[in-house]
Amino acid sequence: MKELNTSGRALLMALADGQWHTGDELGEMLGVSRAAVWKQLKKLQAMQLEIFAVKGRGYRLSRPLELIDPQALRQRLQDESATCFMQVHYSHSLDSTNLTAMNMVAEGKTHGQLVVAEHQAAGRGRRGKSWHSPFGENIYLSLIWSFQGGLAGLEGLSLAIGLGLAKGLHRLGVEGVELKWPNDVLIDNKKVSGILIEVSGETEGECHVVIGIGLNVEMQNATDDLITQPWCSLRPYLPADVGRNALLQTVMVDLVGVLEQFVDVGFAGLRDEWLTYSAHMGQALRLSSGTMITEGVMVGLTDTGGLEVRTAKGVEVFYGGEVSVRAVSAS
Incomplete structure (x- = not known):
């Protein structure tokens, strides 16, 4: 496009x-x-x-549009965070903000580049799934963030990003925000945001991470063939005077703040706060990966973001990747 x-x-x-x-x-x-x-x-x-x-x-x-104001976003970031280096790249339509950001990394543009689009022609989610991206209804962004210490230093990053989004939404007055391990943001048990992380760099050196975020704001219609799990938009939960620009600016300020904390203390320093938003702490879960199915109760998280589940074998730890988590309904 x-x-x-x-x-x-x-x-x-x-x-x-x-x-x-x-x-x-x-x-x-x-x-x-x-x-x-x-x-x-x-x-x-x-x-x-x-x-x-x-x-x-x-x-x-069919309805009025509040288009993203990249200049206002850049100014807000400069005023409220230490990210005066942030560069905002705004487009009306892209194939994918993550693809655009990954191409930037390949071209040598790295830390602090933020790609924002009104529409994605080929938005992507986890596990190769498409991300429904109608024009001007939601927020689609990708942020390039550079880390030292190789891939091991990125453990728990997806959870930290979810925490940044939850904090921003909470600060805007959105109630009932929860985090589903490892990186979904929920309201009323419905997905309101998704995160896709792609990494480029050295195994033990500098890594450049593209953090892709989709946030449902004003989504009008999405059929089951477009979105295959329960979802919701933020509009019913947001104060009437909070539009897409105020939402994007606030979420970005909190996200950047959490990323800066993550660099200093890792996920271990954020774990307790993440658990205050947990959708499933103390609940019965069913975990599946391929043909493997495990049932148990969530009892916590490790310092690196592993999911601790008490099963018939004792407390087992699960990590992201291809693990799917579902709450088990009480009979």
Whole structure:
């Protein structure tokens, strides 16, 4: 998916108010013909934007859009964290923010690069799953963060990232935020955010980590063939005056703060706080990996983020990767 050209961006800004605009009005505003306006409208529709067209009234979006303001995001990060080096790369549409960030790493652009998009044509989740990414409804970002000490120093990182998101949501007044091991953020037992981590670098030297985050904010429709597990959007839980920009800025400030803590103290220094958000502490669980199925009760986490489960064999420790965790309903 190509980024919008100047005319496409101008058209999007004009329609973002959710009001009716005639073809003549839009053409005059953009300095192009009505046919050219229609061509740009088709490009917006290809990015999953729902546009109503009524003869005699013109065109409007199905709802108003609050587009991400990259300058405001950069300023907030500079004002409230030590990340004055942060560079924000904003696009209306990308194949994938993680893919874009990984390409940046390959080009030598590393620590502190933040990629944000309004839409992903090929968003990705864990285990090769696609991530439903409609235009302007949610938040899609990838952050490049560099670590010293090799891969061993990254143990528990995905849990730390989930903690950063939970802290940001809690600070905005969202109630009922929980963390599902190893890296899902839940509200009312429904997934509201997912995390995808990709690593490039030396086994025992410097590592560059691409932290991909999808956060459901205003998602309108998603059928079972697009999302195969219970999900929710943040809008019903957010204060009415908190929009996508305020949400993104707050979450990023808390995420960066947790990442800086992680560098200093590792996951061991964050474990107790993570457990205060745990969705399954003390609950019966069923863990599966391939043909292996284990049942037990979650009793804690190790210093490196391993899941401690009391089973018939005693306390066993499980690590991320391909382990799937489900709560066992009481009979």
